[in-house]
Amino acid sequence: MQRIIYFLIRNKNFILFLTLLSISISLNFSYNEYNKSKFINSSNFIFSSLYDTKFTVSKYLNLELQNQLLLEENKNLKKILFNSETPTKSFDSINSIGFEVMTASVIKNSYSKTNNFITINKGSKHGIGIDNGVISSNGVVGIIDKTSSKYARVISILNIKSKINAKLKKSNHFGTLEWNGKNHRLVQLHDIQDLVKLVKGDTVVTSGFSSVFPENIPIGRIESFQLNDTKDLYIINVVLFNDMTNLRHVHIIENLDLEQLKILKRKNE
């Protein structure tokens, strides 16, 4: 017994090291399983409030650019409004399916890692829930993944775990949008049949199948495409409309019929 205790005392540094190492590695393992990072995330109150403080200071630095973006968006919306006799399709579809739109500011953003997350300054208190979609004035940004009362974390479209349903605007062929972790301007659209005729510059939009995003929200345009290893499906490189390195104001879309859709899906199964 004494020997064991002596052994433990002599190797206390090594034992402490092993314990801490196994704790941190297990955190890492559970983190790499999708959606399991229970408490290691920045939607936490303490950590978000630091980012929030930084945001309140630094937001003045690029006010001009952000104003420009908002003006641009307003201009586009006005153009749609004035040029249409009847309410336009996209707005009508938002209303009829029942999507609630909220606004928030990005207080933390990253794009240089392989698992990028964005933290926004609205949380469950403001009615934001998990699996709500996040867009900016130019296009899709990501999907809400964690919420606390005042903050929420978004899985950016630039996250290798992110999967978003998308389609080609012209021909309505749909596929899955993923990211290979390499370039923060390019995402990849998979699962489009080789029979489809693709043209560089075609627009890719959300498909509306996943009930996270309404239909026809812009994502990007085709830059290049090649066939996959089995030569039957395309891998399409899509240039994002969004500049993911410069996000300030985002809109959160909540699908009000999500519960009903879920019940329906469960009945189907």
Place this chain on the structure above:
Amino acid sequence: MNSALFINITRFIALLLLQVLVCNQLNFLGSLNPYVYVLFVLLYPIGDNRMGFIFLAFILGFILDLFLDSGGAHATAAVSMAYIRPAFLKFSFGAVYEYQAIKLNAAEALPRLTYFTLLILIHHFILFTLIYFDSSKFKIIIYNTLINGGFTLLFVWLLNALFSSQKS
């Protein structure tokens, strides 16, 4: 002793804030970020309570993980770095370090550079392995380790030169 404690606490908090608020927003040339918090582990007084040191390194890494949404990668890298530090001290400075005869900032530049470089490379290798967590991305891990490691080394060296006292 008290002033050493004070210096370490200040260094801990200052490096943490510097890392989260400045260095991780740099994204130089697209994706280069220096991980300056390794300076805390590099400069921690030699011969001080080793258990406490390993634990502090873990806490530092863990807080960074919370800020940067990186799972446990920073905690693992920092705690490993803290544990293997004595071996590298011995390798770089020779056996004298055990008698606490050297002060890191008073040591010659070449052994100090070796010590910094090796530990930073090991830290970055563990960090990027855990961040990518995919054996097929070995090339990109090595590439990131070398490039980011060089960038970190530059920053760490400059910070160290800026804040070290030149008395001795």
